[in-house]
Amino acid sequence: MADLANCPNCGKVFVKALRPVCDACYREVEEKFDTVYTFIRKSRNRSATIDQVCEETGVEKDLIIRFIREGRLQLSQFPNLGYPCEKCGESTREGRLCSKCKKEINDGLREVRKSPDREERKPLRHKSLAAENNDLPDLESSLYERFRRKD
Numbered sequence: 001m002a003d004l005a006n007c008p009n010c011g012k013v014f015v016k017a018l019r020p021v022c023d024a025c026y027r028e029v030e031e032k033f034d035t036v037y038t039f040i041r042k043s044r045n046r047s048a049t050i051d052q053v054c055e056e057t058g059v060e061k062d063l064i065i066r067f068i069r070e071g072r073l074q075l076s077q078f079p080n081l082g083y084p085c086e087k088c089g090e091s092t093r094e095g096r097l098c099s100k101c102k103k104e105i106n107d108g109l110r111e112v113r114k115s116p117d118r119e120e121r122k123p124l125r126h127k128s129l130a131a132e133n134n135d136l137p138d139l140e141s142s143l144y145e146r147f148r149r150k151d
């Protein structure tokens, strides 16, 4: 049975067998990739930024970013290409966050690790355990009282 689906790009019904989008959309993306790749491979264009590539080729920035994320455009070959950090939008070349945001998160984690809260938790637990222990005799005696009253 053919697996029919609506193309997430254009909405047309297509057979979802090989690709997540319909043939027409797939071809369109491939053509755009070729356009971008042909452009950026030229030695004078290798140092182009993503904005320049977008401007020169007419291919949407989002799509170029997708090519980079998918690893189809190797950043090691293109020194000025990058994609926006998911946190602040600054251009980054590896991972999902720029080095600044990565450092911020790491620093934040380190702060949490050495926060005094954690150290204080232990004695607190001891205290509440001690309080519970103190309550026990009271509970026992009140139960005892109740039994006595029944008698």
Ligand SMILES: [Zn+2]
Residues within 6 Å of the ligand: 007, 008, 009, 010, 011, 012, 021, 022, 023, 024, 025, 026
């Ligand atoms: Zn389509």
Ligand SMILES: [Zn+2]
Residues within 6 Å of the ligand: 085, 086, 087, 088, 089, 090, 097, 098, 099, 100, 101, 102
């Ligand atoms: Zn960032």
